[in-house]
Amino acid sequence: MSTTIKELGFVFREPSTRSRSLVARDHETLSPSYTRSYGFVMSHGKGSTVWDVDGNQYLDFAAGIAVLATGHAHPRVVEAVTQQIQKYGHIGATDFFCPQQIALAERLQQITPIHNAANPSDKLVYFGNSGTEAIEAALKLARYQGRQYVIGFYGSFHGRSMGSLSVTASKYVQRAHYTHIPGGVEHVPYPGKHFTERAKQDSYDWGDAVQYIEDVVLKRKLPAYEVAAVLVEPIQGEGGYLTPRDDFFPKLRAMCDRHGILLIVDEIQSGIGRTGKWWGVEHYGVEPDIVCTAKGLGGGLPIGGIIAHRDVMGKWVPGAHASTFGGNPVACAAALATLDVIEEEGLLDHAASLGAYALERLSAFKSAHPSIQRVDGRGLMLGIEFTGPNSEPLAKFRDEIVDLCFANGLITLAAGTSTLRIAPPLVIRRDEFELGLDIIERAISEIEEAHWDSLAQQGQA
Ligand SMILES: Cc1ncc(COP(=O)(O)O)c(C=O)c1O
Structure with missing residues (x-):
């Protein structure tokens, strides 16, 4: 796992000097009504890859909130x-x-x-x-x-x-x-x-x-x-x-x-x-x-x-x-x-086939992971919902997964109460998509291992 720090209420991936300084300036100037969840400060992007202002590279599974169908700077x-x-x-x-x-x-x-x-x-x-x-x-x-x-x-x-x-x-x-x-x-x-x-x-x-x-x-x-x-x-x-x-x-x-x-x-x-x-x-x-x-x-x-x-x-x-x-x-x-x-570029078929692959892969992954309640969606509009032992929504648990993905070089977003959304650009290559899913699966395993036993104990109490 790469190094991260938590400052100004956000997780930052190191190095983060420029990002932290800009987030501090943002706090001083911009409306607090936005719902940012971690300290990603965009520098530039190409296809499904983005870079922050400190030079860290990420795979983009958010596409600017399901916007960039053709990726960055097509x-x-x-x-x-x-x-x-x-x-x-x-x-x-x-x-x-x-x-x-x-x-x-x-x-x-x-x-x-x-x-x-x-x-x-x-x-x-x-x-x-x-x-x-x-x-x-x-x-x-x-x-x-x-x-x-x-x-x-x-x-x-x-x-x-x-x-x-x-x-x-x-x-x-x-x-x-x-x-x-x-x-x-x-x-x-x-x-x-x-x-x-x-x-x-x-x-x-x-x-x-x-x-x-x-x-x-x-x-x-x-x-x-x-x-x-x-x-x-x-x-x-x-x-x-x-x-x-x-x-x-x-x-x-x-x-x-x-x-x-x-x-x-x-x-x-x-x-x-x-x-x-x-x-x-x-x-x-x-x-x-x-x-x-x-x-x-x-x-x-x-x-x-x-x-x-x-x-x-x-x-x-x-x-x-x-x-x-x-x-x-x-x-x-x-x-x-x-x-x-x-x-x-045949992106409709491409999105459909990547989506079918992901649904099959994530459904198999779900069977060994009790925190996953639902794998849902179509094409490149996919969600993984997390719930506890009594089906209670796990919002913080989901947020930790989002933060950990970010720390490991993957941009994702939350949706709903406790769902992780997968919405990369439609131009994403199959190898990039698989790599992103690897990072998500590893993050889920890690956060589940850290929390599931205590959640189960609380559930029984
Ligand atoms: C389904 C749906 N409708 C409407 C909107 C509002 O779009 P905008 O933020 O461009 O006003 C959104 C934005 O997330 C959306 O997802």
Whole structure:
């Protein structure tokens, strides 16, 4: 194991002089609302490798929170950005026309499945700058049709601006002290495929979520004819990398059709190839009414947007929604290059096959490791959840594993209460991916050996 120190509340990998100095300056200048967990200070990156400002090298299993589909500094993305910024960096597509935006919208029309849209030209695209803006746009578009209620899911994360926060129900700290979160949102339990027995006992698992919406929500609280939309993640991301039960999406689609409710999928984390298909929802054979995208789309540049049926988005009149920077030409150029790279380098199949390999390998590893409750996900959106002898979530235990991975040269992130997330760039090579999994497995073994006996004793006490 390499040397580390703990200072300013964070683990640092040695050498760390520059990193510590920058973290100290960060504390003096930046909002404390960010959720950093260890002292990684970025210097530069290439593909799936990153370096900190002290020259330490790491393998990146976080990809800037599941953003960098094409990895760090992909030459095609760098070239596209450089060429575009030399021509013009901004025009304001709210008032003028922008060829890069049109080209990107045409690509999204091609690759995005939308309910009842037989042809690409049946779909329309709106661009913002981020995930939360995509959700805002989707919520506004759905409500613009007339109905006002929205159904969301516990555990879901859709962003932190007021509209998206109203549907987010991931951690209460994200909502605390914000009295004026818009209303009209009803949350229901997300039907995780691999819920623990304890979660079931604690009633986090209500069995058939769609039946619950029909039997409880729509019968006792919200008139179905006033519900505008259901907003759902194909795999819950910040909620802990949870895949839903196999029958959930088909049943949800059927319910939405029965009641004329729009199905909005939040593909901000699961989209752009992360799960081995362009969109996570494609795994369920279901077509949504509105798709929200961001994160992976821009190859590291900020861009987000929604895709919807022309019959739905076409109702917006000029001025109904817009954004100065949304669909910025440089971000659009980066996005077009990103989509090209994903296609030309076969990254959808690559992500799918690495994911299948990891699920098999980690499931075998799980059988000898009692702290692993769940190995979950698809493609390169994978989670390992840790629970104690009585199925209690092991958040600190998970954090120690994240810290130890960092000490051993692997960047990972937490998700949910006690899940470790695996979300490397889609360009990661098989040997790099295997090396990262080696580091994770070693860290789990080490932390389990250090803590499991005492956890088991406490459990019996
Ligand atoms: C599923 C999902 N939706 C929305 C968001 C919000 O995106 P942003 O942080 O770009 O606003 C995130 C961010 O983590 C996300 O994972």
